[in-house]
Amino acid sequence: MGDQMAKAKQITTLRKGLDPAVVKQRPQGARAVSYVTGGYIKGRLNEVFGFGGWDSEITELVAMDDQRGPWARATVRLTVRFEDGNHAT
Secondary structure (H helix, E strand, C coil), X not given: CHHHHHHHHHHHHHHCCCCHHHCEEEXXXXXXXXXXXXXXXXXXXXXXXXXXXXXXXXXEEEEEEECXXXXXXXXXXXXXXXXXXXXXX
C-alpha cells in the first residue's frame, strides 16, 4: 500500500504545472520557442525520483553551426523508477 501511495505522489507531483518563471524563450526563425533548461529538468527528476531514480541516454545528437552560431539538438531516452519498483521509459 505504501508503494502505491508513493507512486501516486510522484505522479501527482509530475502533473503539476511548471512555474512560469522557469520557462525560458528564445527566437527560432520568425517566432519564439519555449523551453526549460537541462539543469531544471535534472533537479526536478531528482526531486521526484531521487538521486539514482532515473537514467538518461542520448539516442541522437545533431550539432550545427549556422547564422545563429553553434547549437545542438539531442534526442534523449529517459527511464524513471517509481518507488514501487516499476519503471517507465
